[in-house]
Amino acid sequence: MKGKVFLVGAGPGDPELLTVKALRLLRCADVVLHDDLVSPEVLELIPAPAEVLRVGKRCGKKWVTQEEIHALMIGYAREGRTVVRLKGGDPAIFGRTGEEIEALREAAVDFEMVPGVTAASAAAAAAGIPLTDRRHASAVLLTTGHRSSVHVADDAGPQAQPFKTTVAVYMPGQDLRRVREELVQKGFDPSTPCLLVSQAASPRAAIHACTLGALEQSPPLSSPRLLIAGAVAASGQPAAAREEAGHETLPEENDVSLSVIA
């Protein structure tokens, strides 16, 4: 039997946000190579006979190098095994999937990508906001603040109308001052509404609402975190406002807490 590598999105953490296909593949995989961002709840779904290897990198501390990941995928596939390369969120977005695809193509190993729910979608759902809105935001830019550099820098000049685009910063890092400075420098007003969403699709989810100018006064929410900046973030209502409106504060399964800096 010919081996195959499936580059699979594990979604944002909640096992219920796995796709049906991802769940099926996890149940029949011979080997699962997973990142740190894949939640323990998802890993628990992998049946006992499968080999499960953690190949994540945390804060630049490499457990396994990118080249070793390539060698593992290719080696197992050549043994005829079904390999699931499991990544947090969607494999096409911030996952070094480009390099893994190249290695698999060069090695002539059969592969398939299985898309997943990306973190920005999960964060928006947790906050009860859209990422685009025909009235306020005609586009959404998915970027990363990992290593303290917001790459929106290349794309939004001072002439830009930032309120027309929502910016979702994946892994904004602990130094939010850098993120704030870069967005302001590129034309975003300090009054731009922001939501900092921590562990969006887990029982530990927390959401902090503030303005871009007050971003670095955010409480130290735990990783993974995602920042949503733009007019759409204003409608992510804090707990009090939701209760006034007669809503339950929390989606039933998620202990989502909202706080606001005045």
Next chain:
Amino acid sequence: MKGKVFLVGAGPGDPELLTVKALRLLRCADVVLHDDLVSPEVLELIPAPAEVLRVGKRCGKKWVTQEEIHALMIGYAREGRTVVRLKGGDPAIFGRTGEEIEALREAAVDFEMVPGVTAASAAAAAAGIPLTDRRHASAVLLTTGHRSSVHVADDAGPQAQPFKTTVAVYMPGQDLRRVREELVQKGFDPSTPCLLVSQAASPRAAIHACTLGALEQSPPLSSPRLLIAGAVAASGQPAAAREEAGHETLPEENDVSLSVIA
């Protein structure tokens, strides 16, 4: 019993790309209000007792107005029913979800968003490319070309370095000349690699590779379509190249056809 509205992402079309949660909700919904973009294969999964209403808009021809959709959701929820508002892709991205959330909040109707796999992720997976790549593309802009207007216009000036950002144009429309003109006007080189992906997650999937300059010579692929422009699109290999490299052209379940304009 209190009714509730679930704003649910149906993903890109393949029922296997529904989340586990979306599938569970479809199986227990009293009422499903769905868009045109939701695939027949997904709708088939809804059990017979549920009321299924199509509330889509196709090419500006309104079957049901946005206000009528709001009234339906609110009315059914007030009757104590479990309402699934089912949208193609992810509800936070290009789905008028912002307006529906506002209506539900104003009516004090309990709601929850369930994120889904967005079309750009599915298109990238079908083409076997990432949307970001630390070597070529540090961000991805999700925008829309519906009504022949690419909204990247507001955000990428001539000073932009477009190769650093991938642009995914949802619903680029039939007039690709407009899309090409707007992207070129905003600083994208006509040599920018493009992939036009039709019905990404279905047995009818088709992918056309070309440059931005040759975009309007694309074959008339059927809707829904998504355009990926940027350096990452170059690695979406045409069928011939994949076969040479010893790969199967097609992922097993998808009849993905690739073509190239020389």
